[in-house]
Amino acid sequence: MNPLYDYSLTQTRRQFFGNTGIRLGGLALATLGAGSARRLLGANSERVHPPLPGLPHFAAKAKHVIYLHMNGAPSQLDLWDYKPGLREYFDKELPDSVKNGQRITTMTSGQTRFPVAPSMFKFTQHGQSQRWISELLPHTAGIVDDIALIKSVQTNAINHDPACTFVMTGAEVPGKASLGSWLAYGLGSENNDLPAFVVLTPNWSSKSDAQALFTRMWSSGFLATKYSGVALRAVGDPVLYIENPPGVDRSDRRVLLDALNRLNQRTHDQLGDPETLTRIAQYEMAFRMQSSVPDLVDFKKEPKSTAELYGEEVNKPGSYAASALLARRLVERGVRCVQILHRGWDQHGSLPSEIRAQCKDIDQATAGLVKDLKSRGLFESTLIVWGGEFGRTVYSQGKLSATDYGRDHHPRNFCMWMAGGGIKPGIQYGESDDFSYNVAENPVHINEVNATLLQCLGIDHRRFSFKSQGLDQRLTGVEEVHPVKALLA
Numbered sequence: 001m002n003p004l005y006d007y008s009l010t011q012t013r014r015q016f017f018g019n020t021g022i023r024l025g026g027l028a029l030a031t032l033g034a035g036s037a038r039r040l041l042g043a044n045s046e047r048v049h050p051p052l053p054g055l056p057h058f059a060a061k062a063k064h065v066i067y068l069h070m071n072g073a074p075s076q077l078d079l080w081d082y083k084p085g086l087r088e089y090f091d092k093e094l095p096d097s098v099k100n101g102q103r104i105t106t107m108t109s110g111q112t113r114f115p116v117a118p119s120m121f122k123f124t125q126h127g128q129s130q131r132w133i134s135e136l137l138p139h140t141a142g143i144v145d146d147i148a149l150i151k152s153v154q155t156n157a158i159n160h161d162p163a164c165t166f167v168m169t170g171a172e173v174p175g176k177a178s179l180g181s182w183l184a185y186g187l188g189s190e191n192n193d194l195p196a197f198v199v200l201t202p203n204w205s206s207k208s209d210a211q212a213l214f215t216r217m218w219s220s221g222f223l224a225t226k227y228s229g230v231a232l233r234a235v236g237d238p239v240l241y242i243e244n245p246p247g248v249d250r251s252d253r254r255v256l257l258d259a260l261n262r263l264n265q266r267t268h269d270q271l272g273d274p275e276t277l278t279r280i281a282q283y284e285m286a287f288r289m290q291s292s293v294p295d296l297v298d299f300k301k302e303p304k305s306t307a308e309l310y311g312e313e314v315n316k317p318g319s320y321a322a323s324a325l326l327a328r329r330l331v332e333r334g335v336r337c338v339q340i341l342h343r344g345w346d347q348h349g350s351l352p353s354e355i356r357a358q359c360k361d362i363d364q365a366t367a368g369l370v371k372d373l374k375s376r377g378l379f380e381s382t383l384i385v386w387g388g389e390f391g392r393t394v395y396s397q398g399k400l401s402a403t404d405y406g407r408d409h410h411p412r413n414f415c416m417w418m419a420g421g422g423i424k425p426g427i428q429y430g431e432s433d434d435f436s437y438n439v440a441e442n443p444v445h446i447n448e449v450n451a452t453l454l455q456c457l458g459i460d461h462r463r464f465s466f467k468s469q470g471l472d473q474r475l476t477g478v479e480e481v482h483p484v485k486a487l488l489a
Contacts, residue, residue, distance in 0.1 A: 049188035049196040049336070056187065056458025061489065062383040062421025063190075064331040065183060065453065066338045068366060070358075071164065072211050072345030073414070075392040075407050078119045078355055080415040081151060081436045082132035086118035086394070089435075090402075094395045098435050105158055107348060108397050108408045116435070117396035117405040120352055129426040136359040139367035145426040146370055146379075147386075147419040148487050152430025152439040155390050155411045155446045160211045160346065163389035163411065168217045170447055170477045177221035177466070179450065180337035182475045184227040185220075186464060187457065190334030193292035195230040197337045198330055200323040202234055205357035206344030213341055222468035224274060229339060232326075234318035238297050243290070250290070296329055309368035313361075321365035328372050331382050345388060348397050349406035370419060379420050383456050385449075387416030394435045413439050416449060422456030424489045447476040448484055455483040 077083065094114040108114070122135045127145040157163035162172040169176035177185070180197035189196035199218045204210060218229030232238040268276040299315060299322075306314075306325065313319040320342050327338040342362055347354045366386065373379040391414025392407035399405075413432045419425065431441040451461040454475065461483070465472040 047188060047190075048192040049184065049190075051188040052186050055464075057460045057463060058458050060422075060456070060458030061380075062456040063381045064334075064336060064338075064378075064421075065180075065383045065385070065457070066327045066331060066369070067179065067340070068362075068384065068386040069164075069167070069217075069339065069341050070345045070362070070386070070388040071213065071341050071343045072160065072347070073163075073388040073390050073392060073409060074345045074358070075119075075347065075351060075355060076151075076413070076415040076432075077392065077394060077407070077436050078121055078351065079134045079136060079359075080132075080149060081432055082123040082134075083118065083394075083434065083436055084123075085434055086116060089116040090118055091115045091400055094435065094437075098433065098437050100438070102412060103158060104393075105409050108393070108395075111397070114395035115400045116394055117400050117407070120403055120405075127426065129428070131426075131428065136356060137363050139364040143367045143370045143419075146374070147417045147425065148423050149415065149417045149428045150430055150444050150449070150484075150487070151415050151428060151432055152441065152443050153387065153391075153414050153416050153446060153449065154439060154443055155414075158390070158409050158411050160389060160409075161214065163409075164211075164214070164217055167387075167389050167446055169221065170450060170475045174214075174216050175221050176216075176473065177223045177227070177475070178216070178218050178229065179453075179475060180218055180229050180339055181220040181223055181227040182464070183337045183457065184229075185223050185466075186459060187336055189336045191292075194296070194330065194333060194335050196335065197227065197229040198335055198339070199229040199231040200234070200326060200338065200340045201231060202320040202323040202340065202342055202361075203318045204320070204342055204344035205361050206347070206354045207357075208344065208347060208350065208354050210343035211346050213343065217341065218339060222473060223466060229337075232293075232297075234323070236317075238293055292333075296333065297326065299325065306372065309372050311364040311368065314365070319365075320361045321368075324365040324369045325372075328369060328376075328378070331373075331378060332376070347392070347406060348408060350404060351392075351406050352404060373420065381421050383421045383423065383453060384419045385416065385453065386418075387449075388414065390414055391436075394437055410437070413437060418449075418452070418487060422489055423487055427487070429484065429486050442486075444484055445481060447479070447481045451476045451481050452483040452487055455488065 094116055123132045125131065126133055126141040129145050131144040131149065133141045133144060155163055155166055157166050157172050165174060166172045168178045184196035201213060220227040264276050310321045310325050314321040314325055316322060323340050327340060330338045344358055373382055390409055390411040393410045397406040397408045413436060429442055430444055433440045454461045454464065461474060461476045465474045
């Protein structure tokens, strides 16, 4: 849009008349502006992150979201999609009737053969649901009756960057608001001393090259920047400069911040840029985080039983286990959305050894998170989502042997799971064909996953929009999608 037009839309009447030389109504509007400033400065009796008027649209089952994103795309064939019949196809050409002319990446398009690579891992049934699950996830096997497994997820993109952008924003084109930013904007947060949306990026064990993480995955896009996710650092201080420098105490910081806020408020009164108000709010949040963050990341008061739930790496800074425990502590304190982005799942070669290391990172801690939430009465109010940006091919990329193979990107069929607030436990939805290459039953588009997520939080995705670039922008895109009712409790 035209920046001058955008600027005119943000002007108050006072700014309009003042800039044209007519100072009518300045006193009354100044009073209104002062009230707005007091709200942004966080009076103790008011919520710093209030919800939009009218939200939620209906009674919500979940209040918080923990999104476990396996960046790089885990292989559904080696974790969730049990296909014992593939053993007889080992090293045989994938039938053209299965490929059906679908696009493939340039990484395998030059191969002369597309040999079928059955999973080398053992699958067994678990829980009352008798869910088939890989030996790579022994701890997750213990919570299968708490989750809803979706075996027929589809997405649009075939490469990582656009696919990750699509999962998190509902569009492949950068510049859209991320899922967590939408939730911070619409529902706010119950905690005045922490951000509404927090991002964690733990370490990973795979030795293959990991895909880069782009801030657009937690960016606010066209929404105000105060709704962007705050990424806490995995090692060292979670937030840079969280401590005051030597010789500066908290009262000095308060005096400095008050003076800075007055200058910023004066700038906003003159120019009307809403980002100036965001700056005031962010300075105030940073000040409050100086007190709240040290307590947040201090695990010393956690009982020994908690460490046993999450695994031995829970006290190792930067580990996935530490991030999972931190996610529980965040939602426990009222943070609306926590996103854990675990890298290293892009296994084009040496998949058996690499995926084994990745699963060791996340298996016990993920199961421990679910059990911990349940023991604290938080599971029913917290929605947990697990998945990647797409799946992997049944044919091998590169050399194939009985114990070694790789898999290329595959957007047409992959697995995700949801659990907690608003989700029916212990079920499976959708099914793939015999080669885990196409959806055979109940396809679920990634935007339908997000529509279901919003439904659990009491939001009708069709009514949750923001006007930008001439469109009513939505997290679930502009095409017709619906929540998956079979997944809802």
